[in-house]
Amino acid sequence: MSTPNTFTTTVHPFPSPTPHACAYEIGPQNAKNSLVFIGGLGDGPHTVPYTRAIAKRLEEDTSVSYSMFEFRLKSSYSAFGFARLVDDVADITALVKYLRSIGKERVILMGHSTGCQDCLEYTAPAHDTPPVDGYILQAPVCDRDAIALEMGNDQLEKSIAAAKKLIDAGRSHERMTLTQLPGFMQDTPISAWRWYSLVAADGEDNYFSPDLTDEVAASYWKRIGKPLLILHSGNDEFIPDSLDKEGLVNHWRELCNPGIASKLSGTIPGATHNVEEPEAEDWLCSTVAKFLQSIK
Incomplete structure (x- = not known):
C-alpha cells in the first residue's frame, strides 16, 4: 500500500453537543461558501x-x-453503533450555526452513504434546523439491502428479531452479539436500537429502500426545499446487481417538488462506493462543481 500524500487543513474548534468538536477546512480560507x-x-x-x-x-x-x-x-469512526441520526443532526446543526457565524454565505451539505440519511433527517420539521442552501447525496444506499448481501436474508431476519426482542424488553441499549452481525461490523459495538434502525423495514434509518411505497418515500423527498444532487455509484459493491440505480435516481427526482432535483443527478460511471477510481473521481469532482455553479 502506498503512503498517502500529506495535505494541509485549517482546524476550526466550534461549540457542539459533541465535546471538543472541530471542523477541518480544506481549500481557501477566504472562500465565501462551505461544502460540508x-x-x-x-x-x-x-x-x-x-x-x-x-x-x-x-x-x-x-x-x-x-x-x-x-x-x-x-457517531464518527467506530461510534456509530450507539448513536442515532438525531445525534448527527444535532452535530450538523451546531456546525451550520458556526459557519454562519463566521460569515459563510452558502452552506451545502454533502452526504456519503449513511451521511445521505443524515441529510434527509436534517430536513425533518421536528428538528427545526437552521436552513442550508443545497444538498448532495452520494451513494445513498439502503443499509438493509447492503447488509443482506453479506449476511443473507434468513440470518438478517433472525438478527432483526433478536434486536426487536431486546427493544421490547426495555433493553434497547444492550449490545448485539457477534453472531448477530455481519463480519465487517463485528469490530464495532452496536446496540439493539441502532441495529434495528439500520436493518429493519420500519427502522428510522430506512430512507432509501427501493421497496418503500411512493407515499412514504415522497414524504421524505418533498421535505427538501433547496437544490438537490443525487449521485449513485455505478459499480457500488453495497447495492444488488439487480437494482436499476439510474431508474431509482430518476424516480426519486420525480418524487421531489418540481425544480428541486438537479438534472445532473444520475450514476457515477465505473465508481465503487467510495469512488476510488481516478476517472470516476474526476467525473464526481466535475459534476459537483457544475452543481455548485448552478446554485445562485
Whole structure:
C-alpha cells in the first residue's frame, strides 16, 4: 500500500453537543461558501479521499468560492453503533450555526452513504434546523439491502428479531452479539436500537429502500426545499446487481417538488462506493462543481 500524500487543513474548534468538536477546512480560507461533508458508517474526518479531490477542483474553479469542511460527529469512526441520526443532526446543526457565524454565505451539505440519511433527517420539521442552501447525496444506499448481501436474508431476519426482542424488553441499549452481525461490523459495538434502525423495514434509518411505497418515500423527498444532487455509484459493491440505480435516481427526482432535483443527478460511471477510481473521481469532482455553479 502506498503512503498517502500529506495535505494541509485549517482546524476550526466550534461549540457542539459533541465535546471538543472541530471542523477541518480544506481549500481557501477566504472562500465565501462551505461544502460540508458527512460520511457514512465508520467514516470520520479524512477517511474518504475524494473530499480532497473535490476541494482541489473547487479551489481551481474561479467561478465558485467554496472550501470543503469535514468534522467529527458523535457517531464518527467506530461510534456509530450507539448513536442515532438525531445525534448527527444535532452535530450538523451546531456546525451550520458556526459557519454562519463566521460569515459563510452558502452552506451545502454533502452526504456519503449513511451521511445521505443524515441529510434527509436534517430536513425533518421536528428538528427545526437552521436552513442550508443545497444538498448532495452520494451513494445513498439502503443499509438493509447492503447488509443482506453479506449476511443473507434468513440470518438478517433472525438478527432483526433478536434486536426487536431486546427493544421490547426495555433493553434497547444492550449490545448485539457477534453472531448477530455481519463480519465487517463485528469490530464495532452496536446496540439493539441502532441495529434495528439500520436493518429493519420500519427502522428510522430506512430512507432509501427501493421497496418503500411512493407515499412514504415522497414524504421524505418533498421535505427538501433547496437544490438537490443525487449521485449513485455505478459499480457500488453495497447495492444488488439487480437494482436499476439510474431508474431509482430518476424516480426519486420525480418524487421531489418540481425544480428541486438537479438534472445532473444520475450514476457515477465505473465508481465503487467510495469512488476510488481516478476517472470516476474526476467525473464526481466535475459534476459537483457544475452543481455548485448552478446554485445562485
